[in-house]
Amino acid sequence: xxxxxxxxxxxxxxxxxxxxxxxxxxxxxxxxxxxxxxxxxxxxxxxxxxxxxxxxxxxxxxxxxxxxxxxxxxxxxxxxxxxxxxxxxxxxxxxxxxxxxxxxxxxxxxxxxxxxxxxxxxxxxxxxxxxxxxxxxxxxxxxxxxxxxxxxxxxxxxxxxxxxxxxxxxxxxxxxxxxxxxxxxxxxxxxxxxxxxxxxxxxxxxxxxxxxxxxxxxxxxxxxxxxxxxxxxxxxxxxxxxxxxxxxxxxxxxxxxxxxxxxxxxxxxxxxxxxxxxxxxxxxxxxxxxxxxxxxxxxxxxxxxxxxxxxxxxxxxxxxxxxxxxxxxxxxxxxxxxxxxxxxxxxxxxxxxxxxxxxxxxxxxxxxxxxxxxxxxxxxxxxxxxxxxxxxxxxxxxxxxxxxxxxxxx
Amino acid sequence: xxxxxxxxxxxxxxxxxxxxxxxxxxxxxxxxxxxxxxxxxxxxxxxxxxxxxxxxxxxxxxxxxxxxxxxxxxxxxxxxxxxxxxxxxxxxxxxxxxxxxxxxxxxxxxxxxxxxxxxxxxxxxxxxxxxxxxxxxxxxxxxxxxxxxxxxxxxxxxxxxxxxxxxxxxxxxxxxxxxxxxxxxxxxxxxxxxxxxxxxxxxxxxxxxxxxxxxxxxxxxxxxxxxxxxxxxxxxxxxxxxxxxxxxxxxxxxxxxxxxxxxxxxxxxxxxxxxxxxxxxxxxxxxxxxxxxxxxxxxxxxxxxxxxxxxxxxxxxxxxxxxxxxxxxxxxxxxxxxxxxxxxxxxxxxxxxxxxxxxxxxxxxxxxxxxxxxxxxxxxxxxxxxxxxxxxxxxxxxxxxxxxxxxxxx
Numbered sequence: 001x002x003x004x005x006x007x008x009x010x011x012x013x014x015x016x017x018x019x020x021x022x023x024x025x026x027x028x029x030x031x032x033x034x035x036x037x038x039x040x041x042x043x044x045x046x047x048x049x050x051x052x053x054x055x056x057x058x059x060x061x062x063x064x065x066x067x068x069x070x071x072x073x074x075x076x077x078x079x080x081x082x083x084x085x086x087x088x089x090x091x092x093x094x095x096x097x098x099x100x101x102x103x104x105x106x107x108x109x110x111x112x113x114x115x116x117x118x119x120x121x122x123x124x125x126x127x128x129x130x131x132x133x134x135x136x137x138x139x140x141x142x143x144x145x146x147x148x149x150x151x152x153x154x155x156x157x158x159x160x161x162x163x164x165x166x167x168x169x170x171x172x173x174x175x176x177x178x179x180x181x182x183x184x185x186x187x188x189x190x191x192x193x194x195x196x197x198x199x200x201x202x203x204x205x206x207x208x209x210x211x212x213x214x215x216x217x218x219x220x221x222x223x224x225x226x227x228x229x230x231x232x233x234x235x236x237x238x239x240x241x242x243x244x245x246x247x248x249x250x251x252x253x254x255x256x257x258x259x260x261x262x263x264x265x266x267x268x269x270x271x272x273x274x275x276x277x278x279x280x281x282x283x284x285x286x287x288x289x290x291x292x293x294x295x296x297x298x299x300x301x302x303x304x305x306x307x308x309x310x311x312x313x314x315x316x317x318x319x320x321x322x323x324x325x326x327x328x329x330x331x332x333x334x335x336x337x338x339x340x341x342x343x344x345x346x347x348x349x350x351x352x353x354x355x356x357x358x359x360x361x362x363x364x365x366x367x368x369x370x371x372x373x374x375x376x377x378x379x380x381x382x383x384x385x386x387x388x389x390x391x392x393x394x395x396x397x398x399x400x401x402x403x404x405x406x407x408x409x410x
Numbered sequence: 411x412x413x414x415x416x417x418x419x420x421x422x423x424x425x426x427x428x429x430x431x432x433x434x435x436x437x438x439x440x441x442x443x444x445x446x447x448x449x450x451x452x453x454x455x456x457x458x459x460x461x462x463x464x465x466x467x468x469x470x471x472x473x474x475x476x477x478x479x480x481x482x483x484x485x486x487x488x489x490x491x492x493x494x495x496x497x498x499x500x501x502x503x504x505x506x507x508x509x510x511x512x513x514x515x516x517x518x519x520x521x522x523x524x525x526x527x528x529x530x531x532x533x534x535x536x537x538x539x540x541x542x543x544x545x546x547x548x549x550x551x552x553x554x555x556x557x558x559x560x561x562x563x564x565x566x567x568x569x570x571x572x573x574x575x576x577x578x579x580x581x582x583x584x585x586x587x588x589x590x591x592x593x594x595x596x597x598x599x600x601x602x603x604x605x606x607x608x609x610x611x612x613x614x615x616x617x618x619x620x621x622x623x624x625x626x627x628x629x630x631x632x633x634x635x636x637x638x639x640x641x642x643x644x645x646x647x648x649x650x651x652x653x654x655x656x657x658x659x660x661x662x663x664x665x666x667x668x669x670x671x672x673x674x675x676x677x678x679x680x681x682x683x684x685x686x687x688x689x690x691x692x693x694x695x696x697x698x699x700x701x702x703x704x705x706x707x708x709x710x711x712x713x714x715x716x717x718x719x720x721x722x723x724x725x726x727x728x729x730x731x732x733x734x735x736x737x738x739x740x741x742x743x744x745x746x747x748x749x750x751x752x753x754x755x756x757x758x759x760x761x762x763x764x765x766x767x768x769x770x771x772x773x774x775x776x777x778x779x780x781x782x783x784x785x786x787x788x789x790x791x792x793x794x795x796x797x798x799x800x801x802x803x804x805x806x807x808x809x810x811x812x813x814x815x816x817x818x819x820x
Contacts, residue, residue, distance in 0.1 A: 132689065
């Protein structure tokens with residue numbers, strides 16, 4: 001028996017792979033010296049190793065058996081209580097029963113997709129958007145429909161146009177998935193004025209918003225202020241916004257500790273859905289993260305992360321200006337992990353990728369982030385993980401790869 | 411806006427709660443002194459605290475940044491390679507590409523459900539069976555149909571009868587979910603002879619088997635041998651069996667590290683499905699577990715766990731014999747965590763539970779494990795977590811609760 005196709009569900013038949021995850025596999029398997037601008041990995045040199053080692057030693061004494069026991073699906077209560085404070089600092093006022101710990105914010109997207117989206121429902125997403133969001137919604141058989149972006153984020157006129165069009169086609173438009181802060185992949189920041197108008201629009205059109213905010217605290221203070229990263233959820237008087245965030249970028253992703261803030265009645269359902277998904281998120285992980293919050297490790301780290309990623313952005317932009325300013329165009333990111341670049345006419349993200357791999361550098365193809373088949377003239381370059389020297393080396397290789405494609409086209 | 415019902419998917423509308431998880435919440439919220447025979451928690455006094463503290467300190471030096479970074483969805487490669495050896499010891503011969511790490515074996519059930527089960531498909535389960543399995547299959551809108559059990563496990567005649575009936579009703583019967591070793595909740599052991607016949611039956615009827623084996627290594631050597639726990643997967647020549655297991659009972663559940671062994675083409679699909687679910691299981695957790703396997707911590711622990719749980723079984727059975735042998739009946743478990751008891755005529759699991767809580771003891775109602783609405787004359791008593799003294803105290807309280815119900819009925 002080799003063919004299992006007849007056993008597959010409709011979901012199993014049409015599984016949608018995350019392009020970033022696939023790229024991670026390519027990178028992991030690549031031989032030799034490769035500069036990776038592909039996955040949005042945080043810089044592991046800034047993981048607070050000493051503090052985490054100390055915290056973990058203090059947790060694993062055996063004095064409290066529950067440290068390694070099963071725990072509540074909703075999450076470790078002291079961490080939930082601490083998150084109330086973390087969210088207060090972002091001007092989001094919730095009680096602990098409006099929160100759930102998720103196994104990374106990816107699980108938050110998945111829970112929202114499973115509990116809210118019926119097969120055939122339309123989910124609106126940005127053009128382009130995070131591939132993990134695309135995969136989660138596609139894997140509940142949603143129809144993903146893209147909305148254009150402008151320099152200050154989502155194009156609200158296009159949003160209304162798209163909504164009208166889908167409604168005329170008798171589609172159920174249930175929710176909008178959006179990353180307002182230093183968007184993945186574009187690095188864009190949604191303007192405050194648009195945030196207010198978007199909330200009004202969601203109320204008028206009876207739409208829920210899934211707000212994914214992994215990068216909000218990683219603003220670059222030469223060009224952005226914390227006020228500009230104000231979450232949609234902070235002004236959500238009508239309970240329209242499901243707010244997702246994570247400790248993956250601000251502490252370390254290996255813990256898989258994210259969270260969702262949403263109306264209590266929905267949190268109840270996400271809790272029930274999570275029970276049959278993984279029972280509970282990692283217990284030791286939650287306790288380590290809680291201690292890192294409580295002891296101020298996370299707060300002390302934030303300014304250092306902002307400074308480091310800002311410096312890396314500068315290094316990448318400087319290198320791009322020196323060797324590629326005649327061929328690539330990009331908007332300088334105001335925070336986050338990514339430079340989103342447009343290729344010169346005639347070049348495509350996929351053709352360039354083959355050459356780039358030959359030259360020892362890798363990125364994520366821009367088209368992977370578009371749900372409408374477009375974007376082949378774009379690439380996403382993550383500057384977060386490589387060292388400054390490696391960034392410079394990688395850009396130099398990228399320039400050589402671009403030249404190689406040009407030569408070939410002549 | 412307070413009513414989100416119109417936003418719910420069919421799945422979100424009909425979410426099925428795990429009775430054990432719900433009971434966990436009841437216990438966590440209960441005030442005062444409560445003996446819990448409810449959730450199947452391992453005894454935390456046998457978690458190898460010193461070794462785990464040492465392992466974790468050795469991992470968190472910062473020498474290897476990937477220790478807290480994102481990792482491959484399939485799992486930490488050295489752990490996958492080590493699992494090949496773990497499975498060899500159970501006479502299961504697989505290569506690493508037939509394995510995936512899951513966030514607890516609960517995620518293995520969930521992935522199997524999502525990838526394989528279409529809404530309306532019949533999933534066959536034991537009467538009674540694990541509530542987490544029930545919830546995962548119900549949450550993909552499966553129809554769960556129960557098959558009777560006998561003293562030596564699944565009733566194969568009833569299995570055929572049920573299959574015939576469902577086929578006559580034009581149902582698609584896709585898979586059987588079964589816990590052959592020290593079943594949850596009954597503690598039963600499927601006989602070797604039945605294991606062989608079950609595999610033949612699955613081939614004849616073109617059914618996949620999801621074999622859930624969390625307790626296999628926890629046999630009690632006064633009444634069971636390791637040979638009797640031989641997994642179905644060990645004799646699965648036709649690729650019918652998806653084998654799930656976990657380190658939750660043999661090391662600690664807080665790590666959320668389980669795994670699935672299945673045909674490589676299905677593992678590919680589970681990998682893709684897992685990408686959009688949680689990207690990856692906890693990275694630090696996987697490394698800790700790997701080190702615990704590599705250093706022999708898991709192997710050295712196993713005989714101590716078997717001895718401890720056997721002793722606790724003896725304590726519980728002795729206490730039950732002394733104060734409840736005239737009212738409860740049960741089969742002595744040959745391994746695992748549970749005594750499955752039948753109540754005297756006229757008593758029900760739910761009525762008794764209210765009294766039991768008043769008397770400071772809690773269990774899981776038997777009916778929660780039945781998909782056909784029956785089982786109200788049964789209760790599941792976990793002896794795994796409480797100390798021997800607390801087991802004796804709990805049984806004494808249970809006897810008092812039973813007497814109180816009897817008094818009331820007079």
